Amino acid sequence: MALIVQKYGGTSVGSPDRIRNVAKRIAKFRAQGHQVVVVVSAMSGETNRLIALAREIQASPDPRELDVMVSTGEQVTIALLAMALKEIGIKAKSYTGSQVRVLTDSAFTKARIVSIDEEKMRADLDSGHVVVVAGFQGVDMDGNITTLGRGGSDTTGVALAAALKADECQIYTDVDGVYTTDPRIVPKARRLKSITFEEMLEMASLGSKVLQIRSVEFAGKYKVKLRVLSSFEEEGEGTLITFEEEGKMEQPIISGIAFNRDEAKITVRGVPDKPGIAYQILGPVADANIEVDMIIQNVGAEGATDFSFTVHKNDFDKAMGILRGGQSHLEAREVLGDDRIAKVSVVGVGMRSHVGVASQMFRTLAEEGINIQMISTSEIKISVVIDEKYLELAVRVLHKAFQLDQEV
Amino acid sequence: MALIVQKYGGTSVGSPDRIRNVAKRIAKFRAQGHQVVVVVSAMSGETNRLIALAREIQASPDPRELDVMVSTGEQVTIALLAMALKEIGIKAKSYTGSQVRVLTDSAFTKARIVSIDEEKMRADLDSGHVVVVAGFQGVDMDGNITTLGRGGSDTTGVALAAALKADECQIYTDVDGVYTTDPRIVPKARRLKSITFEEMLEMASLGSKVLQIRSVEFAGKYKVKLRVLSSFEEEGEGTLITFEEEGKMEQPIISGIAFNRDEAKITVRGVPDKPGIAYQILGPVADANIEVDMIIQNVGAEGATDFSFTVHKNDFDKAMGILRGGQSHLEAREVLGDDRIAKVSVVGVGMRSHVGVASQMFRTLAEEGINIQMISTSEIKISVVIDEKYLELAVRVLHKAFQLDQEV
Numbered sequence: 001m002a003l004i005v006q007k008y009g010g011t012s013v014g015s016p017d018r019i020r021n022v023a024k025r026i027a028k029f030r031a032q033g034h035q036v037v038v039v040v041s042a043m044s045g046e047t048n049r050l051i052a053l054a055r056e057i058q059a060s061p062d063p064r065e066l067d068v069m070v071s072t073g074e075q076v077t078i079a080l081l082a083m084a085l086k087e088i089g090i091k092a093k094s095y096t097g098s099q100v101r102v103l104t105d106s107a108f109t110k111a112r113i114v115s116i117d118e119e120k121m122r123a124d125l126d127s128g129h130v131v132v133v134a135g136f137q138g139v140d141m142d143g144n145i146t147t148l149g150r151g152g153s154d155t156t157g158v159a160l161a162a163a164l165k166a167d168e169c170q171i172y173t174d175v176d177g178v179y180t181t182d183p184r185i186v187p188k189a190r191r192l193k194s195i196t197f198e199e200m201l202e203m204a205s206l207g208s209k210v211l212q213i214r215s216v217e218f219a220g221k222y223k224v225k226l227r228v229l230s231s232f233e234e235e236g237e238g239t240l241i242t243f244e245e246e247g248k249m250e251q252p253i254i255s256g257i258a259f260n261r262d263e264a265k266i267t268v269r270g271v272p273d274k275p276g277i278a279y280q281i282l283g284p285v286a287d288a289n290i291e292v293d294m295i296i297q298n299v300g301a302e303g304a305t306d307f308s309f310t311v312h313k314n315d316f317d318k319a320m321g322i323l324r325g326g327q328s329h330l331e332a333r334e335v336l337g338d339d340r341i342a343k344v345s346v347v348g349v350g351m352r353s354h355v356g357v358a359s360q361m362f363r364t365l366a367e368e369g370i371n372i373q374m375i376s377t378s379e380i381k382i383s384v385v386i387d388e389k390y391l392e393l394a395v396r397v398l399h400k401a402f403q404l405d406q407e408v
Numbered sequence: 409m410a411l412i413v414q415k416y417g418g419t420s421v422g423s424p425d426r427i428r429n430v431a432k433r434i435a436k437f438r439a440q441g442h443q444v445v446v447v448v449s450a451m452s453g454e455t456n457r458l459i460a461l462a463r464e465i466q467a468s469p470d471p472r473e474l475d476v477m478v479s480t481g482e483q484v485t486i487a488l489l490a491m492a493l494k495e496i497g498i499k500a501k502s503y504t505g506s507q508v509r510v511l512t513d514s515a516f517t518k519a520r521i522v523s524i525d526e527e528k529m530r531a532d533l534d535s536g537h538v539v540v541v542a543g544f545q546g547v548d549m550d551g552n553i554t555t556l557g558r559g560g561s562d563t564t565g566v567a568l569a570a571a572l573k574a575d576e577c578q579i580y581t582d583v584d585g586v587y588t589t590d591p592r593i594v595p596k597a598r599r600l601k602s603i604t605f606e607e608m609l610e611m612a613s614l615g616s617k618v619l620q621i622r623s624v625e626f627a628g629k630y631k632v633k634l635r636v637l638s639s640f641e642e643e644g645e646g647t648l649i650t651f652e653e654e655g656k657m658e659q660p661i662i663s664g665i666a667f668n669r670d671e672a673k674i675t676v677r678g679v680p681d682k683p684g685i686a687y688q689i690l691g692p693v694a695d696a697n698i699e700v701d702m703i704i705q706n707v708g709a710e711g712a713t714d715f716s717f718t719v720h721k722n723d724f725d726k727a728m729g730i731l732r733g734g735q736s737h738l739e740a741r742e743v744l745g746d747d748r749i750a751k752v753s754v755v756g757v758g759m760r761s762h763v764g765v766a767s768q769m770f771r772t773l774a775e776e777g778i779n780i781q782m783i784s785t786s787e788i789k790i791s792v793v794i795d796e797k798y799l800e801l802a803v804r805v806l807h808k809a810f811q812l813d814q815e816v
Contacts, residue, residue, distance in 0.1 A: 016464040050484065056424040057491040065494075068502050069487035072480035076458065079477035083465040086473075094476050098506070099551050143507050 042073025450481025
């Protein structure tokens with residue numbers, strides 16, 4: 001008997017029929033004697049419908065009230081799934097984020113989980129119930145409803161698994177696992193049977209979109225065994241996210257090609273090269289709750305330096321406004337922005353023990369005449385920023401260059 | 409400066425435009441310096457949409473889960489109204505029933521309010537906010553979401569007014585007040601400028617549908633000044649519900665003709681005429697959470713008695729099942745049921761000081777050949793149960809006989 005947390009996304013619960021299918025799948029796990037906690041998203045389209053309704057009232061809806069509104073999407077799904085389970089004779093009980101006390105900070109529309117009270121869930125599980133929890137939402141110290149931002153249901157799933165010390169957290173989605181890259185761009189992309197946590201982290205943060213990055217961070221931090229599965233296929237093992245590199249020796253150096261077209265680039269040129277300048281530039285951006293991804297600082301001429309970073313396209317105007325406002329204070333020569341960029345990354349733990357990955361990547365791109373604007377590296381990935389119009393081409397040639405289309 | 413609680417029903421908040429209109433009306437009260445607490449229902453059609461969705465999963469949805477689901481209807485409205493207020497520069501904050509701690513019992517889908525925590529609201533009002541509260545919903549001792557049943561938003565409004573000791577509770581609806589009877593049946597029906605609490609109680613409980621009975625009970629108990637107004641007319645005083653009979657001397661004996669077609673009649677024939685028999689019959693019905701309206705017991709022959717009562721048509725099958733199950737235990741000769749009945753009542757405090765109202769009512773019905781099946785009287789009303797096919801006819805002839813179409 002194991003304790004399993006399952007998370008079903010919006011497409012998986014997109015209609016009464018699909019909700020019934022999810023109930024049947026859960027029943028199978030119950031029949032095997034497992035305890036099951038289920039996290040669900042809003043039915044597909046519902047969150048967008050609610051946001052559109054809010055925008056009919058306010059072009060830029062008040063964040064606190066928007067969270068009150070959009071959190072109803074998951075609330076409807078938990079009730080429907082609990083009903084579907086009862087309908088086939090499975091004891092079940094639904095909980096909103098507030099009811100199961102998913103305590104978060106107060107950053108409306110992008111809150112972070114602080115703690116979860118697992119007591120109620122534990123009691124329900126012990127009395128044979130399936131516990132159905134609304135993903136994506138929580139409650140702050142003052143009792144205000146919060147949401148975790150898009151994709152937050154994954155995070156809820158992993159956080160619950162961590163709080164309950166679950167044996168496995170299964171993320172059901174409309175793909176059957178993690179691929180070497182997006183099959184829509186490279187038809188020969190292959191499903192990976194396993195991927196290390198670190199690779200997954202890079203893949204997710206770089207835009208592979210299978211799992212939300214925060215959920216992978218959580219999983220890593222609390223050593224939650226995470227598996228990505230298809231909610232539409234009966235069988236299939238999906239992709240397991242592992243925390244060891246064992247058995248990886250036979251695998252290729254590179255696991256996948258990730259990419260992201262949702263970022264924009266900002267460059268602050270000619271700021272004085274002195275201690276604290278990075279904080280002076282990024283502090284006000286962070287204070288505005290804007291997440292920064294890549295950060296690059298180059299040595300410049302005459303005691304000045306150039307500083308570049310990327311933010312989500314949605315935050316681009318806001319971030320530009322903040323920096324232009326502070327330009328004279330920063331003594332910067334100029335502030336440049338470009339929101340027509342894309343980021344492409346090669347990811348793989350094998351990189352650690354192999355040289356030449358970077359040079360092969362750069363050569364491959366150069367052969368196609370693709371100019372590299374920014375480079376950033378970590379232990380297991382190399383990311384480049386390029387003109388967004390070359391994105392698909394870059395992904396295809398890199399996938400081929402690193403032989404990802406060949407079964408190992 | 410007064411503290412006013414306003415309640416807007418589903419039609420009044422049925423679209424973004426109407427929500428904006430409600431916000432404008434509230435702004436007018438704020439401009440006059442009043443503090444305002446607003447209670448809203450779900451947008452019209454939304455509760456039915458949610459119930460229909462639930463029924464796609466369970467023909468008879470689980471009550472706890474149904475409450476989780478339908479309570480989202482008001483949750484969406486409070487957020488939208490708070491946004492609409494902020495959009496026109498009015499400070500506002502929304503609360504679900506759970507957040508403002510409308511504590512109820514645990515009778516899902518028909519819970520009763522136990523207490524309300526007014527602290528948060530008071531603090532918000534003092535800091536110049538309009539407080540927007542979800543009607544119809546609450547939370548039980550264990551943190552489960554509950555709903556008060558159809559029309560429960562009126563009750564929320566009055567209960568909040570009582571908790572806050574508000575100066576007036578205004579119920580905005582799609583009619584502009586309380587009428588002598590339903591204008592759809594009698595076009596000459598007139599709006600009453602005021603009506604006593606007791607009359608209103610009888611009018612509401614007898615199906616006039618302007619206000620939910622529980623809200624009027626609450627108002628009476630806590631002496632809340634209650635006014636029914638149209639949300640579509642800019643001016644208009646509506647109908648004030650008064651708690652004194654002063655100034656009523658000039659008014660007619662009868663204030664209105666109420667009716668109800670939602671009830672069904674059950675008769676238990678030939679039960680032993682002994683102490684405790686009423687409890688033996690109605691105890692199990694009450695235990696099943698079925699509300700009983702009229703109760704009549706006739707003396708029968710040979711130490712036996714006949715016992716009749718009415719329940720809501722929705723509860724008819726369930727109540728019949730309970731009584732047929734207990735028939736032998738009750739030693740009843742037979743249990744009869746009829747769900748094709750209607751109740752018609754004449755209501756008026758003037759009845760107390762005037763004789764002959766009952767005989768005039770019975771004569772008027774007899775002249776039209778309408779048979780009376782049950783009679784029940786109180787201080788200020790006389791109700792009869794008749795075949796439902798005569799309902800409209802009975803209402804029209806009684807309205808005329810008591811000269812209700814004539815302005816006083």
